[in-house]
Amino acid sequence: MTDDVFRLTPLDLRKQEFRKVMRGFDPAEVDDFRVRAADELERVVRERLALEEKLKQLQEQLATFKEREKAMNDALVAAQQLRAETREQAEREAKIIVREAEAEAERRVDRARRELERLETAAQNLARQNHAYLAVLRGLVERQKAELDAMADAQPAPFGKVAGAIQPAERAEGERTREGRKSSPKWIKNIVEE
Numbered sequence: 001m002t003d004d005v006f007r008l009t010p011l012d013l014r015k016q017e018f019r020k021v022m023r024g025f026d027p028a029e030v031d032d033f034r035v036r037a038a039d040e041l042e043r044v045v046r047e048r049l050a051l052e053e054k055l056k057q058l059q060e061q062l063a064t065f066k067e068r069e070k071a072m073n074d075a076l077v078a079a080q081q082l083r084a085e086t087r088e089q090a091e092r093e094a095k096i097i098v099r100e101a102e103a104e105a106e107r108r109v110d111r112a113r114r115e116l117e118r119l120e121t122a123a124q125n126l127a128r129q130n131h132a133y134l135a136v137l138r139g140l141v142e143r144q145k146a147e148l149d150a151m152a153d154a155q156p157a158p159f160g161k162v163a164g165a166i167q168p169a170e171r172a173e174g175e176r177t178r179e180g181r182k183s184s185p186k187w188i189k190n191i192v193e194e
Contacts, residue, residue, distance in 0.1 A: 010045065013038035 013034050020027075 008041065010038040010042040013041060 016034065018024075018030060
């Protein structure tokens with residue numbers, strides 16, 4: 001028998017019979033050795049089976065861990081991709097929001113400029129109208145003053161000197177000259193002077 005083919009089991013050891021020779025070994029010792037060798041071989045076989053079972057369990061655990069590791073790596077890659085996509089999406093949305101805000105700001109500035117131009121035009125129109133009105137009013141007041149002066153020059157006061165009455169310039173002694181007459185109220189002066 002060669003070593004490659006020879007497989008020894010505890011049962012083989014127990015059943016093995018040896019030929020008896022004249023000057024051979026002590027049969028009791030051989031039997032005792034066979035039993036011990038069979039017991040040891042049986043223990044080794046049991047241990048080997050237990051180790052094979054444990055190896056199988058460890059290989060299954062390793063396979064499970066490898067699957068979990070692969071799943072975790074896949075999840076990590078997916079999370080990184082999602083983070084990158086989310087960041088890109090957020091940046092795109094931020095750019096859109098900024099563009100929309102800038103466009104809205106530009107629209108508001110344009111509206112404010114147009115409103116300012118409209119108000120400036122309206123203010124200029126009001127200023128022209130005010131100057132035109134004041135010119136007309138000044139002319140009217142000057143005509144009225146001239147008429148009052150003419151009337152005062154043409155008619156003497158029937159009751160003499162009346163407080164605040166406008167007297168003609170030709171009146172004699174102690175009477176005021178035209179420059180010395182009671183002056184027009186301030187509001188009329190302001191309108192005329194403008």
